[in-house]
Amino acid sequence: MGILEGKRILVAGVTMDSSIGFATAKVAQEQGATVLISNFGRALGITRRIAKRLPQEPPVLELDVTDADHLARLPELVRDHVDGLDGVVHSIAYGNPETLLGGKFMTGPWDDVAQAVQVSAYSLKSLAEATRPLMGAGGSIVGLTFDATIAWPAYDWMGVAKAALESTSRYLARDLGPEGIRVNLVSAGPLRTLAAKAIPGFEDLEDTWSTRAPLGWDNTDQIPTAKAVCALLSDFFPATSGEIVHVDGGFHSMGS
Template sequence: MGILEGKRILVAGVTMDSSIGFATAKVAQEQGATVLISNFGRALGITRRIAKRLPVEPPVLELDVTDPEHLAGLEAQVREHVDGLDGVVHSIAYGNPETLLGGRFLDGPWDDVAQAVQVSAYSLKSLATATRPLLDRGSSIVGLTFDATVAWPAYDWMGVAKAGLESCSRYLARDLGPDGIRVNLVSAGPLKTLAAKAIPGFERLEQTWEDRAPLGWDNADQDPTARAVVALLSDFFPATTGEIVHVDGGFHAMGA
């Protein structure tokens, strides 16, 4: 019996089979969960195709977390397949790589910054409130971040957006805690995902991890991160909320 046996999990933001969201959906299914995944727009067709590569093909929901109509209709969409949720995974982030990343911090235009903050940080709150009627005591919301306590090469305004995400998770933990809903984040090291490929100069971060992570770091292996997400979705962390769990080979704990 797996640690998510009988649980119903929504993984929001699954595009490619190289994504953390896809890996999380796979591990969650292997651990006994009924999984739903989501995407929107032109990427929705890709998500429907790669869904067939999971152990069990899950329902694919259309969800743009910046669209109030999509958020308002999410509960009904979910209830077409399951009668509630035990866990929600926020695997969503976007920042225009042409204006916000790769050393463009001082020139980033507000419209693009606002979009990055809404998609990458505010959407955690949007997704939490949209799914709140589906969640009971003991439920878990887990998001994905990239350590926002320091400034990284090339990451620029996405670093600011992730800092907003991390703060948002703590306030959600405060406000949803009385309902018995946990909110945590997993901070992964650099992984070769679609999002990473869009960041000019991201290879500099990858090299840094190779040099300094005491456990080593495989930037092509999403499984350790997915396992951490699934662990936080399970009942094995009943009193943990507002936390950021690092899955980075120990890099975050090392000095120069």
């Protein structure tokens, strides 16, 4: 019996089979969960195709976390397949690489910054609010971050958006805790995902990790991160909320 046996999990933001979201859906199914996944727009067709590569093909829901109508109808879409949720994974982030990343911090325009913060941080609150009615007996919300305690090369305004995400998770933990809903983040090291490939200069971070992470770091392996997400979704962390769990080979704990 897996650690998610009988759990109903929504993984929001699954695009490619190289994504952390996809790996999380795979591990969750292997651990006994019933999984639903989501995406929207042009990426929705890709998500529907790659869903077939999971151990069990899950329902694919259309969800744009910046669209109030999509959020309002989400409980109904979920209930078409399951009668509630025990866990939600926020695997969603976006920042325009042409204006916000790769050394463009001082020139990043507000409209693009606002979009990055809404999609990458505020959407955690939006998703939590939309799924709250589905978690009547409590549950677990897990998001994905990239350590926002320092300024990284090339990451620029996405670093600011991740800092907002980390703060948002703590306030959600505060406000949803009385309802038995835990909110945590997993901070992964650099992984060769579609999002990472869009960041100019991201390979410099990968090189740094390979020499400084005491456990080593495989930037093509999303499974360790997915396992941490699934552990936080499970009942093995019943009194943990507002936490950031690092899955980075130990890099975050090392000095320069």
